[in-house]
Amino acid sequence: MVIPQPSSLSYEGRPFTLTPDVAISAGAHIDTAIVHNLAKAVEEVTGKPPRLGEGGAITLELPGDTYDLGVEGYELTVAEGGVKLGAVSPRGLFYAVQTLRQLLPEPGTAKPITLPGMKIRDKPRYGWRGAMLDVARHFFPVQDVKRYIDHIAAYKMNILHLHLTDDQGWRLEIEGWPRLTEVGGRTAVGGGEGGFYTAEDYREIVAYARERFVEVVPEIDVPGHTNAALAAYAELNCDGKPREPYTGIEVGFSSLCLGSPATDRFLADVVRTVAGLTPGPYIHIGGDEADATPPDDYRKFIEKVQKLVRANGKSMVGWQEIAAVPPAEDTLTQYWRSNVAPDDPLATVRNGGKLIMSPADKTYIAMKYDPSTRLGFTWAGYIEVRDAYDWDPAATIDGVTDKNIVGVESALWTETLSTMDELELFTFPRLPALAEVAWSPQASRDFAGFAVRLAAHGPRWTRLGIDFHRSPQIPWA
Numbered sequence: 001m002v003i004p005q006p007s008s009l010s011y012e013g014r015p016f017t018l019t020p021d022v023a024i025s026a027g028a029h030i031d032t033a034i035v036h037n038l039a040k041a042v043e044e045v046t047g048k049p050p051r052l053g054e055g056g057a058i059t060l061e062l063p064g065d066t067y068d069l070g071v072e073g074y075e076l077t078v079a080e081g082g083v084k085l086g087a088v089s090p091r092g093l094f095y096a097v098q099t100l101r102q103l104l105p106e107p108g109t110a111k112p113i114t115l116p117g118m119k120i121r122d123k124p125r126y127g128w129r130g131a132m133l134d135v136a137r138h139f140f141p142v143q144d145v146k147r148y149i150d151h152i153a154a155y156k157m158n159i160l161h162l163h164l165t166d167d168q169g170w171r172l173e174i175e176g177w178p179r180l181t182e183v184g185g186r187t188a189v190g191g192g193e194g195g196f197y198t199a200e201d202y203r204e205i206v207a208y209a210r211e212r213f214v215e216v217v218p219e220i221d222v223p224g225h226t227n228a229a230l231a232a233y234a235e236l237n238c239d240g241k242p243r244e245p246y247t248g249i250e251v252g253f254s255s256l257c258l259g260s261p262a263t264d265r266f267l268a269d270v271v272r273t274v275a276g277l278t279p280g281p282y283i284h285i286g287g288d289e290a291d292a293t294p295p296d297d298y299r300k301f302i303e304k305v306q307k308l309v310r311a312n313g314k315s316m317v318g319w320q321e322i323a324a325v326p327p328a329e330d331t332l333t334q335y336w337r338s339n340v341a342p343d344d345p346l347a348t349v350r351n352g353g354k355l356i357m358s359p360a361d362k363t364y365i366a367m368k369y370d371p372s373t374r375l376g377f378t379w380a381g382y383i384e385v386r387d388a389y390d391w392d393p394a395a396t397i398d399g400v401t402d403k404n405i406v407g408v409e410s411a412l413w414t415e416t417l418s419t420m421d422e423l424e425l426f427t428f429p430r431l432p433a434l435a436e437v438a439w440s441p442q443a444s445r446d447f448a449g450f451a452v453r454l455a456a457h458g459p460r461w462t463r464l465g466i467d468f469h470r471s472p473q474i475p476w477a
C-alpha cells in the first residue's frame, strides 16, 4: 500500500515472516539515523526492539546494486529469507526505509506479520517535491514544524518551503534589525499573539529537516506582502512613517520603498542573514501580488534581488510574477495562478527558465474540500482528493513539458488555520496525493488504485493522532 506508487513493483517469490527476534544488519558506514528510523518502525509492529548486527534478515546496503536509479532511487526486495534495501546514496536508502515502513501492517492487526515476496525498483519523476507552509499569517512553533517535516518526509517529499514573512507577521530574527521580530513578529491574522523563530530555532528546524532529507527553502516575501516590516521600521516607507500593524486577510496593499538606501541596506542584511543560516541552495523572495509597486520599479527591483541572492551564493526562487524579468539560469519560477494569467510563466520558459508547478486549483491545500469544510478558501475552487491527484504537471500549460519543470509543490496558506490539527486536516489526504503526482511516473497513476492504497493509510494517521478529511471519494476501512 505504498504512496507514492513506486516506479516499478512486481510481486514475485515467497513471503517473509517478520518475528520479534528479527535483526537488522547495516554497514558501519550507514547513517545511524536511518537505521534507527527503521528499527523504531519494526519495534512498533513486533513489540520488541530489533537486534542490530550481523546476519540479520533485514539488510541495508550502501552502495547497493542500484547504480542506474540515481541519487534518490533505491531497490527493495522481499524474499523468504528476508528484506534487502539498497541504494547508492543515504537519501535513497532513507526512501527505501519509508517504503518498508508503509509495507508493514498497523501494529496489532496482523499475526503472523508477513510481507509478500516482491521487488521494488524506484526513483522519482521530479527532483523538487515540495510543501509550502505559511508560518506568517499564523505562527507555528518549532515543534509543529518538525511534525510537519515528519509528514512530508514519510511521503518522500524533499523540500519544505517556509513562508516566513508577510503583511501579518515577520517570523525570523535578523541581526541588526531587532524590531522586525519585536514589532513585526507580534501580530497574526485575527489578532493572535504571533511569534518568531530565533536564529537558533531556525537552525534546529533546518537540521531536523536535513536528517530526513528535506531541504528548507526560506521565503522572505518582497516587495509586497511586507506590512509587518513596514510597521517595524519607519524608514522602509517612502513617507518615512511606520504603518499600522495588520491582522486582516487582504493582499496587495503593501510595498517596500524601492530604491531608497534604507531598503537597500535592509535587503542586503536580510538576504545575507538568511543565506548564512540556510545550507540549502535556494532562497525564495516571494515577488507575488506586488500590486502597490509600480511595474517598472518592480522589474528593476527583482533584477536587483536576483543579483543579490546570487552574490550571496544562492539561487533565487520566486512566485510566477517574477517572470516579468529574465531569469538567471539557476532561477526557479513558481507557477500558481492557473486560473488568472497563463501567459506569465511562458515568458520564463521562453527565456530558458524552469518552473515549480503549484497550480492553485490542484496544489493550494488551503482551499476547502467541499462546501461543508469549515475553514479554508474557495477562490481557486474546491479541491477534493481527486482534484489534487488527477492532473499531469506536464500537461497543464500549453508549451510546457517535463523539460521545463523541476517539480511540484503544495501550498498551505494559513489565514484561516491556526492549530496543528487544522493544518493536518487540510494536509491529509491531499499531501499524499500531491507527493504521488511529484514522484510516480504519469503512466503508473490512476485514481481508483490510489484511492485503495490511500484508504490503508487512514488507520496509521489515526494512530498518530492526525486529523484527516474522510473524503467520500476514498473507501476508508
Ligand code: TNX
Pocket (backbone or CB within 6 Å): 251, 288, 289, 319, 336, 366, 377, 413, 414, 415
Ligand atoms: C494568494 S498565492 C497568495 C497568498 C494568499 C493566498 C491564499 C500567492 C503567491 N499569494 O498571499 O495567502 O492567495 O488566499
